[in-house]
Amino acid sequence: MISERVQIARLFHRFSFGPKPGEFSRALKNGLAAASAELLTVPPNDEGLKSIANPTLTDLGPFPAVNSPNRKVFDDAMRRQRHDLTLWWLDRMVLADHGLTERMTWFWHGHWATSIGKVEYSFPMYLQNQTLRKYALGNFADQSRNMMLDGALQYWLDNGNNTVSAPNENLAREFMELFTLGVDQYSEQDVKLVARALTGYTVARSSGTVTFNPKKHDSSTLNILGKTSSFTAEQVSNHLVAQSQCARFIAQRIWFRFISDTAPLTYDNPLISAFADRDISALIKSAGTGAGISNPENSLVKSPVEWFVAVCRALKVTPSKVSKPDQVINFLDKLGQIPFVPPNVGGWPSGEPWLTTAAAQYRLQVAQYLLTQGDLRALSSAPSGDRYFMIGDLLGVPTWSVRTARALRNVQGDPTRLFLLAVSSPEYIVSI
Amino acid sequence: MDTLSRRRFLQLSGAAIVGASAPVLSISQIVQAAQSRPLPIGTPIVVIITLYGGNDGLNTVIPYQDSTYLQARPDISYAPSDVLPLDKDLALNGSMAGMKNLWDQKKLAIIRGVGYPQSDRSHFTSMAIWQSGSPTNQLSSGWIGRWIDTQPRDPMLAISLGSVLPPLMAGTIRSGSALPLGGIVVPTGALALDCMRLSAPAASDTKLLATAATSLRDLFDLSSNVTPVLKLPAPPATDLPTSNGGSAGGSSDLQQQLDLVAKLIAVGAPTRVWSVSLGGFDTHANEKGAQSVLLGNVSDSISRFLSQMRSTNRGADVTVMAYSEFGRRVHGNASQGTDHGTSGSVFLAGDKIAGGFYGDQPSLTSLVDGDLAVTSDFRDIYATVLESLLKSPVDQVLGSWKGRTNFVRKI
Numbered sequence: 013m014i015s016e017r018v019q020i021a022r023l024f025h026r027f028s029f030g031p032k033p034g035e036f037s038r039a040l041k042n043g044l045a046a047a048s049a050e051l052l053t054v055p056p057n058d059e060g061l062k063s064i065a066n067p068t069l070t071d072l073g074p075f076p077a078v079n080s081p082n083r084k085v086f087d088d089a090m091r092r093q094r095h096d097l098t099l100w101w102l103d104r105m106v107l108a109d110h111g112l113t114e115r116m117t118w119f120w121h122g123h124w125a126t127s128i129g130k131v132e133y134s135f136p137m138y139l140q141n142q143t144l145r146k147y148a149l150g151n152f153a154d155q156s157r158n159m160m161l162d163g164a165l166q167y168w169l170d171n172g173n174n175t176v177s178a179p180n181e182n183l184a185r186e187f188m189e190l191f192t193l194g195v196d197q198y199s200e201q202d203v204k205l206v207a208r209a210l211t212g213y214t215v216a217r218s219s220g221t222v223t224f225n226p227k228k229h230d231s232s233t234l235n236i237l238g239k240t241s242s243f244t245a246e247q248v249s250n251h252l253v254a255q256s257q258c259a260r261f262i263a264q265r266i267w268f269r270f271i272s273d274t275a276p277l278t279y280d281n282p283l284i285s286a287f288a289d290r291d292i293s294a295l296i297k298s299a300g301t302g303a304g305i306s307n308p309e310n311s312l313v314k315s316p317v318e319w320f321v322a323v324c325r326a327l328k329v330t331p332s333k334v335s336k337p338d339q340v341i342n343f344l345d346k347l348g349q350i351p352f353v354p355p356n357v358g359g360w361p362s363g364e365p366w367l368t369t370a371a372a373q374y375r376l377q378v379a380q381y382l383l384t385q386g387d388l389r390a391l392s393s394a395p396s397g398d399r400y401f402m403i404g405d406l407l408g409v410p411t412w413s414v415r416t417a418r419a420l421r422n423v424q425g426d427p428t429r430l431f432l433l434a435v436s437s438p439e440y441i442v443s444i
Numbered sequence: 445m446d447t448l449s450r451r452r453f454l455q456l457s458g459a460a461i462v463g464a465s466a467p468v469l470s471i472s473q474i475v476q477a478a479q480s481r482p483l484p485i486g487t488p489i490v491v492i493i494t495l496y497g498g499n500d501g502l503n504t505v506i507p508y509q510d511s512t513y514l515q516a517r518p519d520i521s522y523a524p525s526d527v528l529p530l531d532k533d534l535a536l537n538g539s540m541a542g543m544k545n546l547w548d549q550k551k552l553a554i555i556r557g558v559g560y561p562q563s564d565r566s567h568f569t570s571m572a573i574w575q576s577g578s579p580t581n582q583l584s585s586g587w588i589g590r591w592i593d594t595q596p597r598d599p600m601l602a603i604s605l606g607s608v609l610p611p612l613m614a615g616t617i618r619s620g621s622a623l624p625l626g627g628i629v630v631p632t633g634a635l636a637l638d639c640m641r642l643s644a645p646a647a648s649d650t651k652l653l654a655t656a657a658t659s660l661r662d663l664f665d666l667s668s669n670v671t672p673v674l675k676l677p678a679p680p681a682t683d684l685p686t687s688n689g690g691s692a693g694g695s696s697d698l699q700q701q702l703d704l705v706a707k708l709i710a711v712g713a714p715t716r717v718w719s720v721s722l723g724g725f726d727t728h729a730n731e732k733g734a735q736s737v738l739l740g741n742v743s744d745s746i747s748r749f750l751s752q753m754r755s756t757n758r759g760a761d762v763t764v765m766a767y768s769e770f771g772r773r774v775h776g777n778a779s780q781g782t783d784h785g786t787s788g789s790v791f792l793a794g795d796k797i798a799g800g801f802y803g804d805q806p807s808l809t810s811l812v813d814g815d816l817a818v819t820s821d822f823r824d825i826y827a828t829v830l831e832s833l834l835k836s837p838v839d840q841v842l843g844s845w846k847g848r849t850n851f852v853r854k855i
Contacts, residue, residue: 169728170728170729170777170779170781172779173729173777173778173779173780174777174778174779175778177778178775178776178777178778179777179778179783180728180729180777180778180779180781180783181728181777181783181784182726182728182729182783185565185566185784189566189568195566195568195569196566196569200565203565309650311650311652311653312652313652313656356723363652364652364655367652367655367656367658367659368659371659372656372659372660372663373631373663376631376635376639413646413648413649413653414646414647414648415641415642415643415644415645415646415657416642416646418641419638419641419642422638422641423638429634429638432635432638433638433639433642436639436642436660437642438643438649438652438653438654438656438657438660439653441656442650442652442653442656444650444653
């Protein structure tokens with residue numbers, strides 16, 4: 013078992029994007045039970061999000077020819093929409109008072125890992141993001157069915173041209189292997205059959221509109237994982253999500269990202285039964301209150317976006333309002349992780365791959381820039397002798413090692429340096 | 445198209461766990477080792493190129509005269525006029541002029557129909573099989589890793605470029621080292637002192653905290669003799685035409701990796717196995733253009749690299765091997781792409797290689813479950829690399845595996 017302080021810090025950094033100034037001290041005062049109830053339950057309203065307007069994204073239609081006079085206007089609009097979409101989501105992560113919904117949307121984005129690198133259009137990526145947010149803590153069967161017919165995902169995995177005469181198996185395989193069941197839980201024959209059930213759908217890439225044409229759909233009776241029926245895409249999704257293996261697989265994915273990416277989920281872990289009804293909220297509550305969260309060995313590394321958003325929250329920096337918003341995306345690129353651009357359909361890596369020397373260097377650069385944009389009054393208004401004690405509570409860091417404590421005490425006369433070192437320290441990069 | 449790459453595989457295979465025990469090297473450490481104990485001239489060096497995503501073998505080594513080929517994939521097949529014929533039946537993809545040149549010099553071996561029994565069509569599982577070297581037992585170690593186990597302890601012995609170690613480099617006792625890419629700018633002045641304090645080892649550090657501290661500390665590990673090496677141009681590719689235009693348009697990530705390997709081999713790094721990679725071969729849609737760009741990158745990068753090596757005194761020592769986790773279906777799909785299939789070709793190139801074809805070309809008419817037959821087992825190739833290039837016994841790595849492929853030139 014670990015102290016209440018460590019557990020509360022874990023809740024803030026894993027089930028939200030780190031505390032806003034003052035939140036961690038308040039939670040400590042109220043105790044673990046209250047903190048966990050508060051952090052794991054989404055309130056009906058979020059004042060922090062009220063100042064954010066949805067981005068004005070539109071269907072930009074087909075690409076004009078390269079030499080057409082409209083091409084430059086089109087390219088500029090594509091760039092602007094992508095910029096607006098990315099910063100809009102980063103703003104939401106930073107400004108939300110209650111971080112769980114955005115944190116879960118972020119998790120699901122990594123799960124259904126669709127990249128704007130191939131989709132190119134921002135509008136369908138935005139629609140997908142809204143779907144992920146709508147079902148972030150809802151029922152996984154609803155989420156899967158909606159994702160099965162999501163335009164960006166369908167385009168990303170080539171289902172638009174999956175036809176009876178020449179099936180394209182990409183979506184079928186990944187839907188089973190990566191989204192609902194896990195590898196080796198189905199046969200090659202199942203891949204072929206599911207691909208047939210997913211025929212007849214076309215996707216308009218720029219709008220993300222998916223259209224079903226019954227004439228092009230393979231409506232033959234298929235036997236998929238023990239059920240014989242003529243399946244539509246939605247029915248296939250329901251059937252896969254209803255497999256008992258789905259509960260184990262999704263519980264494993266939650267465990268991997270929220271609790272431990274090294275210890276396996278045990279066979280009888282309560283997370284699996286908590287997901288019996290495919291209720292994501294119940295699964296998250298189980299993860300946030302179960303034995304895993306208090307096991308001292310279960311530390312995790314903050315991914316670049318998680319680290320960046322946590323620093324912004326502590327500094328009250330709104331990503332779209334900094335002096336050079338493009339620089340924000342450039343920084344995230346150097347750190348190796350930009351929202352809407354996962355490296356592939358498997359999503360981003362976890363753990364040690366983020367702890368490179370190059371990343372250490374870029375984190376210093378990014379933090380230095382954010383410090384020029386942020387509000388450090390919480391620290392600077394305090395007597396310098398108190399600042400070392402305050403920085404841990406400001407950032408939600410449970411304990412400093414002797415090494416880090418020495419480095420921080422040495423600079424507490426300078427709040428900017430103190431903050432820079434604290435967010436670059438091993439104890440902040442890792443959720444202990 | 446690029447829905448699969450190395451990172452996904454590494455993530456799914458839990459390689460991060462394996463990699464946790466892997467030393468992470470800085471270029472300075474390698475350069476220092478190169479200066480204090482250079483690899484003796486004449487020691488064979490193997491460079492392994494992993495092509496992630498499942499390269500379409502039939503559009504790489506193309507049965508360009510076979511009407512079945514043209515009929516099976518009308519949208520994405522190549523006409524005889526667009527390919528680089530190797531003999532009357534087979535041709536290289538038109539983007540692979542560099543490899544064709546190596547073929548003409550008899551320095552390129554093409555092993556045909558390579559795979560393993562009961563092919564698995566999951567990227568994850570099939571790549572795990574190739575990298576572990578075992579189709580039957582789910583080994584957590586890699587074939588090069590087990591070779592490392594048999595060698596004297598040396599963190600420079602086998603190096604993978606990139607921050608994450610691929611499973612092929614993980615042994616049961618020791619593993620290869622990872623060399624992260626990317627330039628490093630070292631903090632100076634007061635910040636440098638701050639960072640050195642902040643990154644000192646602490647007794648209370650868990651493994652992750654220690655790794656985080658090390659990653660920061662390594663920023664200062666760059667000594668003055670490193671910068672000159674990095675600033676050096678890569679060794680010149682003297683025997684290539686100065687403009688080998690054509691395929692890719694700009695340098696590929698693979699070329700950057702191989703340039704760094706070339707520099708480090710040229711200064712004498714005591715490294716016998718290098719691992720680099722290229723992703724993006726999962727061509728379910730619009731394959732033709734995308735794959736030809738990738739193959740052009742592979743071909744240009746390999747021929748450039750070998751040419752660079754010939755301008756150093758290591759030209760005769762270096763062998764390059766390129767493989768992918770599976771080939772693709774014979775028939776194209778409706779999106780001008782191909783789905784996951786079975787066997788494909790493996791390439792070996794260098795002065796030590798006796799150029800030519802090895803293994804039978806799988807028939808396009810006698811398919812196995814609708815897919816190409818496997819005519820060569822990849823373990824034959826591994827065993828030959830171990831025995832004839834690395835001069836090491838095979839049994840500690842592949843057990844009693846008896847098969848060999850005689851692609852190494854007899855001296």
